[in-house]
Amino acid sequence: xxxxxxxxxxxxxxxxxxxxxxxxxxxxxxxxxxxxxxxxxxxxxxxxxxxxxxxxxxxxxxxxxxxxxxxxxxxxxxxxxxxxxxxxxxxxxxxxxxxxxxxxxxxxxxxxxxxxxxxxxxxxxxxxxxxxxxxxxxxxxxxxxxxxxxxxxxxxxxxxxxxxxxxxxxxxxxxxxxxxxxxxxxxxxxxxxxxxxxxxxxxxxxxxxxxxxxxxxxxxxxxxxxxxxxxxxxxxxxxxxxxxxxxxxxxxxxxxxxxx
Amino acid sequence: xxxxxxxxxxxxxxxxxxxxxxxxxxxxxxxxxxxxxxxxxxxxxxxxxxxxxxxxxxxxxxxxxxxxxxxxxxxxxxxxxxxxxxxxxxxxxxxxxxxxxxxxxxxxxxxxxxxxxxxxxxxxxxxxxxxxxxxxxxxxxxxxxxxxxxxxxxxxxxxx
Numbered sequence: 001x002x003x004x005x006x007x008x009x010x011x012x013x014x015x016x017x018x019x020x021x022x023x024x025x026x027x028x029x030x031x032x033x034x035x036x037x038x039x040x041x042x043x044x045x046x047x048x049x050x051x052x053x054x055x056x057x058x059x060x061x062x063x064x065x066x067x068x069x070x071x072x073x074x075x076x077x078x079x080x081x082x083x084x085x086x087x088x089x090x091x092x093x094x095x096x097x098x099x100x101x102x103x104x105x106x107x108x109x110x111x112x113x114x115x116x117x118x119x120x121x122x123x124x125x126x127x128x129x130x131x132x133x134x135x136x137x138x139x140x141x142x143x144x145x146x147x148x149x150x151x152x153x154x155x156x157x158x159x160x161x162x163x164x165x166x167x168x169x170x171x172x173x174x175x176x177x178x179x180x181x182x183x184x185x186x187x188x189x190x191x192x193x194x195x196x197x198x199x200x201x202x203x204x205x206x207x208x209x210x211x212x213x214x215x216x217x218x219x220x221x222x223x224x225x226x227x228x229x230x231x232x233x234x235x236x237x238x239x240x241x242x243x244x245x246x247x248x249x250x251x252x253x254x255x256x257x258x259x260x
Numbered sequence: 261x262x263x264x265x266x267x268x269x270x271x272x273x274x275x276x277x278x279x280x281x282x283x284x285x286x287x288x289x290x291x292x293x294x295x296x297x298x299x300x301x302x303x304x305x306x307x308x309x310x311x312x313x314x315x316x317x318x319x320x321x322x323x324x325x326x327x328x329x330x331x332x333x334x335x336x337x338x339x340x341x342x343x344x345x346x347x348x349x350x351x352x353x354x355x356x357x358x359x360x361x362x363x364x365x366x367x368x369x370x371x372x373x374x375x376x377x378x379x380x381x382x383x384x385x386x387x388x389x390x391x392x393x394x395x396x397x398x399x400x401x402x403x404x405x406x407x408x409x410x411x412x413x414x415x416x417x418x419x420x
Contacts, residue, residue: 002379005379009280011357013276018293026297026304033305
């Protein structure tokens with residue numbers, strides 16, 4: 001029985017045409033798959049590159065390379081990216097927060113942003129009422145800081161009641177830790193070197209004009225020459241743990257002060 | 261994915277087995293072509309390493325039977341031809357062999373598989389049970405019944 005079935009089935013075999021058609025079909029399918037898989041790989045690589053580019057671009061664009069602190073009574077800070085665009089505006093007191101909410105300088109060039117802020121009704125009114133406007137630039141990227149400082153100096157040198165200065169990056173952390181803008185902190189250090197009892201709360205409530213007047217009156221009372229924010233001698237002599245910060249801050253201020 | 265050389269070797273080595281299984285299950289040549297394409301494409305895309313030729317052959321048998329079952333179940337399968345047409349592809353077969361083939365093909369599907377695997381491929385009942393994923397005793401029963409049915413169909417001289 002087994003032999004009979006075997007010999008009967010032996011008569012059945014795959015025709016050459018059937019084998020050839022199968023071979024051609026499978027090879028064609030493989031080729032298509034290769035092409036498809038290459039396309040998928042290409043699209044995938046492109047998507048990965050695009051993703052990296054977007055994420056990288058986002059990180060670069062939103063990376064702060066300089067901070068500009070604008071203080072009069074509204075105190076606010078502008079964070080600038082490497083493309084000289086404003087990426088963040090933050091108020092450091094109530095007036096500052098109101099001003100930050102009222103103006104829209106996001107993604108503007110810092111020159112345009114400063115111009116718009118200075119010409120806002122809040123700040124222009126303060127200046128016309130003998131307020132004192134300070135513009136500080138925090139050194140995070142030295143080259144950019146120099147460029148920004150140069151641009152601001154050009155703008156403030158012919159203006160009454162405005163001055164500019166640069167600050168070290170380490171001062172920013174200290175300033176923010178105690179809730180002051182960089183400009184107010186810079187002035188606070190000067191004031192503290194003359195009156196160690198002054199507190200940050202008191203300074204935060206004062207306008208820049210009031211702080212400047214107080215510095216000048218304290219300087220005169222102590223019979224120490226203090227003119228236009230200069231005073232290395234005082235600073236170095238007073239060093240009691242605050243000396244370094246004060247010294248650096250005041251040192252930078254020399255030569256960049258346009259106070260009238 | 262397997263190479264073109266591997267595909268060519270497999271076609272030469274297993275196409276007759278696939279063809280016979282297709283004849284057992286299917287009723288026309290176009291479906292056989294479909295099964296050939298499905299089975300050998302699956303083989304090329306399959307990355308399983310076979311332990312030996314026997315393992316590979318068992319894989320081909322199992323995949324072919326499953327592909328045939330899937331095709332039969334397929335909703336879109338509408339092309340069916342009468343049983344006679346199966347043997348039009350074997351014009352040169354002698355009458356007595358044709359008679360044996362017709363007797364085997366006239367059996368219900370579950371018997372045809374075990375008859376082919378046991379009498380032609382020489383698999384034992386436990387081996388068939390693994391390939392078809394059936395109980396060994398069931399395979400023994402199927403073999404016994406199929407033998408009786410063939411005896412009835414072909415007469416007593418079939419055993420001689």
